[in-house]
Amino acid sequence: xxxxxxxxxxxxxxxxxxxxxxxSAARAALLMPLLALAALLLGTxxxxxxxxxxxxxxxANSREVLYSNAADEPxxxxxxxKMMTLYLTFDALEAGRLRLTDAVPVxxxxxxxxxxxxxxxxxxxLSVDNAISVVAVKSANDIAVALAERIGGSVPRFVAxxxxxxxxxxMRNTHYANxxxxxxxxxxxxxxxxxxxxxxxxxxxxxxxxxxxxxxxxWQRAMLINHNHLLGxxxxxxxxxxGYTVDSGFTLAxxxxxxxxxxxxxxxxxxxLAARNRDVTALIEAGFSVLDRRALGQSVTVAxxxxxxxxxxxxxxPVIEQGSSDEPNPPRPxxxxxxxxxxxxxxxPGHARSATHLRHGAGKASARSGAHGKAKPASRGKTGTKAxxxxxxxxxxxxxxxxxxxxxxxxxx
Numbered sequence: 001x002x003x004x005x006x007x008x009x010x011x012x013x014x015x016x017x018x019x020x021x022x023x024s025a026a027r028a029a030l031l032m033p034l035l036a037l038a039a040l041l042l043g044t045x046x047x048x049x050x051x052x053x054x055x056x057x058x059x060a061n062s063r064e065v066l067y068s069n070a071a072d073e074p075x076x077x078x079x080x081x082k083m084m085t086l087y088l089t090f091d092a093l094e095a096g097r098l099r100l101t102d103a104v105p106v107x108x109x110x111x112x113x114x115x116x117x118x119x120x121x122x123x124x125x126l127s128v129d130n131a132i133s134v135v136a137v138k139s140a141n142d143i144a145v146a147l148a149e150r151i152g153g154s155v156p157r158f159v160a161x162x163x164x165x166x167x168x169x170x171m172r173n174t175h176y177a178n179x180x181x182x183x184x185x186x187x188x189x190x191x192x193x194x195x196x197x198x199x200x201x202x203x204x205x206x207x208x209x210x211x212x213x214x215x216x217x218x219w220q221r222a223m224l225i226n227h228n229h230l231l232g233x234x235x236x237x238x239x240x241x242x243g244y245t246v247d248s249g250f251t252l253a254x255x256x257x258x259x260x261x262x263x264x265x266x267x268x269x270x271x272x273l274a275a276r277n278r279d280v281t282a283l284i285e286a287g288f289s290v291l292d293r294r295a296l297g298q299s300v301t302v303a304x305x306x307x308x309x310x311x312x313x314x315x316x317x318p319v320i321e322q323g324s325s326d327e328p329n330p331p332r333p334x335x336x337x338x339x340x341x342x343x344x345x346x347x348x349p350g351h352a353r354s355a356t357h358l359r360h361g362a363g364k365a366s367a368r369s370g371a372h373g374k375a376k377p378a379s380r381g382k383t384g385t386k387a388x389x390x391x392x393x394x395x396x397x398x399x400x401x402x403x404x405x406x407x408x409x410x411x412x413x
Contacts, residue, residue, distance in 0.1 A: 012065040052076075052249045052269025056191035057283050057302065059291065060199060060255070060262040066287050067265075067302040071192040072173060075268045078243030078251050079139045080189070081181030083197050084162050085147060086135060089128070090205040091165075092151050100129040104150045106142065113141040114182055118219065130219070136211040138224040139242070141180040148179035155179065166193070169200050183245050191266040198240055198253050198264045212239030230254065230277060234284065240264075242276075250276040256284050263287045282307055 054070040092098035105125040118140040120126065126134070126143070128150075134143045145155060152158025155178065162176040171193035177184035202209050215231045217224045227242040236256035243251040249269040256263055265283045270276035286302045293300050 012068075013063045054191040054268040055266065055279065055283065056195050057263060057265040057287055058195055058199070059287070060202065060264050061260070063199075066263070066290065067283060068192075072190050074173065074188045075190060075251075076183070076187060076245065076248035077181055077189045077194065077268075078245045078248035079181040080194055080241050080243045080251055080253055081176060081179065081187065082135055082139060082144055083194070083201060083241050083253065084165065084176060085144050085158075085179040086132060086208075086211070087197065087201055087205065088151060088158070088161055088165060089132060089147055090201075090208045093128070093208065094205070098128055098151065100127065100132075102128045102150075104128055104131045104143070104146050106146050107149055109155065110142045110145040110149065113145055113180060116140050117142040132208070132211050133214060133217045134219065134224065136241070137214050137217040137226045139227060141182060144180045145178075166197075169196055171196050181243060181245070181248075183247050191268055194253050194266045194268075195264055198255060198266070201240075202255065202262075202264075209239060212241060228252065228254070230280065234281060237284075244273075252276050252280050254280050254284065256288075258288055261288065261291055 052075060054073055054075055055067060056065070056069070056071040057067040058065055089098070093100065103125040104127070106120045106122060108122050111120065111122045116139050118126075118134050118138065120142065125146075128147075131143050131147050134140045135147065148155050148158035152161055158179055159176055162179065163174075166174045166176065171189070174189040174193045175186055177187040181187065201212075213231065215226050217226075228237075228240070230237045231239070234256060236258040238255060238257060240253040240255050242253075249271060250273050251268045251270070252266075254265050254267075256265075263284055265280050265287070267276055267279050267283070270279065283302070283306070286305045286307075289305055290300050290302050
């Protein structure tokens with residue numbers, strides 16, 4: 001829910017850095033106390049009853065901070081981690097170190113990941129093109145690890161690349177522990193840092209941002225449904241990523257564009273999927289309303305136009321980890337995008353998918369990542385998959401935007 005507003009801060013701006021102010025060693029030294037504190041606060045059982053909510057929204061064109069609530073507090077990102085995994089994948093594609101038709105083999109480590117999984121056996125592989133879609137749409141942890149090993153040579157080396165890129169982008173309060181977002185006490189970020197990453201994805205990789213906007217993806221006989229169910233239901237919503245673990249709560253990085261305006265909204269630590277969708281929708285609608293009213297000469301803030309909401313009765317939910325179904329019966333897509341064959345490493349890789357471009361400067365993205373189980377083949381004439389239950393450097397985003405105080409509901413498991 002949108003929390004009660006107790007004050008209004010000054011408007012800040014978002015920027016992507018051109019250079020680093022500190023050396024990697026100095027930045028790491030500065031980050032270590034934060035990591036120790038985060039591990040203490042977030043890694044204990046008591047932390048699960050502690051506030052996890054945070055929200056942040058920016059105008060992607062002007063980079064103005066339109067809304068800020070606990071934007072710099074440490075939070076677990078869950079599958080929003082995969083935004084960085086795919087960012088590095090796009091970097092490799094742009095640099096020519098990787099091609100969309102290259103094979104991504106599944107190692108023993110990748111195949112052993114907890115759900116959500118695509119479920120390929122050790123030694124099988126899929127194309128880079130298909131791997132990106134599976135990670136963006138299904139949030140498959142096994143394929144995220146397979147991509148990490150393909151690009152970095154090993155998971156530890158890839159994680160080092162993730163953290164180096166975070167420092168380069170100005171994500172001052174982020175530390176990655178794995179490429180999937182599965183629970184780890186040292187895998188932390190903030191709502192502000194995730195907005196920096198979302199902005200970078202859209203502005204620096206406009207050719208590949210489209211992957212985040214796929215509502216569905218057909219893999220062999222199974223239809224994989226994007227966990228961001230706002231796609232196709234909110235005007236202008238065109239991407240980014242969802243996430244869920246017990247420690248993180250329901251998270252969503254979302255982006256919507258209307259006319260020549262684009263907003264990026266981050267919501268973390270929600271108690272339910274419904275609350276996550278509701279709050280992101282409220283933020284984005286309020287954001288566009290404010291921009292329209294300002295164009296008419298009105299002085300108005302996002303906080304002042306947010307609806308007054310209260311949490312619905314919380315469901316008692318099972319203890320589940322990333323990859324378990326965050327919606328038992330997801331809506332069925334209108335159409336499939338395309339199928340992707342499984343092949344062994346020596347076999348012919350899948351063919352490349354054509355890339356479409358967003359207009360430069362348009363962007364940001366939003367999506368919802370939940371936990372989903374292993375995909376099952378669709379039965380006769382039916383599409384859809386069933387999911388198993390279970391489980392800144394220089395120039396970063398500055399300013400508090402609209403400050404908000406909140407009371408945080410306990411996540412029932």
